[in-house]
Amino acid sequence: MTVETWFRSDAGVRWQFETGALCLDFAYLGGFPEGAFGPASGLPGATAAPGSPRWDGLLVPADLGDWLGERYPGLGQAPSDRELHDARSFRGAVARLALCAADGHTPDADDIDVVNLFAALPDVPPSLAGGRRQAGAGRLRTGQALASVARDAVTLFAGVGFVGEPGRRILRCSADDCGLVFYDDSRAGTRRWCSMPKCGNRSKVRAHRARVAAAHA
Template identity: 50%
Template sequence: MPVGQWFTSQGDVRWWFDSGALALDFAYTGPIGRVRADGERLRAPDDLTAWLSERFPVAVGAARSRDLFDAVALRDAITRIALAASRGDALPTNDIDVVNLYAATPDVPPALGGGSRQAGRSIQTVGQALSTIARDAVDTFSPANLGRIHECSADDCDLVYLDTSRAGTRRWCSMQRCGNRAKVRAHRARKSASKTAANESAVAA
């Protein structure tokens, strides 16, 4: 299942954000922090249907108003858990209960391609898709990932991601965005320091 999505910053600059987890991608269908304060994408059932169709390799039925209510409840719980985890705070008990509730229902079953018969439903329900997202959240926020839920290191960015790098040393939401800006600032600082040192040497001579 694909992870990551394109965001658009000021000036219509598009950049790729790999959150590291399906559950975190789902969290970013709503507003989170400063960078995504106006990021609500689930305004109607059709919006949820469209997002799920982009994410799941199997057909998922059309969302209804009740499905949208459930999706937003699950999403907001995941969001609060992610923010707490990124700050090293205790995970909110009520939100854990919400995630566990959705994770306890039937999910979208995995299937091996190449078979000659249809096994199970040809179209999965929105509830099954939400269960799959909830189960991914259970895995994402498990003790195995303790210390790997981070906030971007840039001073003006608060995007949260799961660090899936082998060394666990990821610092930026995206090298295209904050990582590149940090490199440019560091280069300018070195250049300025070198120029200052050269001027001081010239004066001393």
């Protein structure tokens, strides 16, 4: 499943980034640690002055409710402060696991435990549209939605491996000044850029200019 995340840079430029996985989409709500990406990543706050507040997509419970509600329309009661706190912990664990997978590092067992804990909860049950009865419609809980995101994370990380695994598909953008992490869900496994219109095109332009300069040297 291709997942599209939209960012707005410090300069106000809005651009699209395909994470390739629902759980990574969630992690990009501010879960990655400061300094994880370069300035060309375009992440809000990536080029902010030292000491300035970092961008955070989960500041208040309504932020969590809006994000989950867009993906799980049957979400009922608004998230509580406690659920927001737990979601932020889960978000950070997914982000750190993604960085470990992309960089070939050993993951922290505590982060794995957090993901497994959320994944063990009852999730959002699948259903077919068109029936006369909609079991559970409008009664989905925040914990169920987060459990579904966690199960996506379990499937993702269990399938890609971490240290020394050949053919890993959780990668960093190949642009030297970007480094965003994504899951390469392409059939050939040849994706190199976080966004072809952004980093991919910039790389092509640079390569073209270098060839022109070499030809006229």
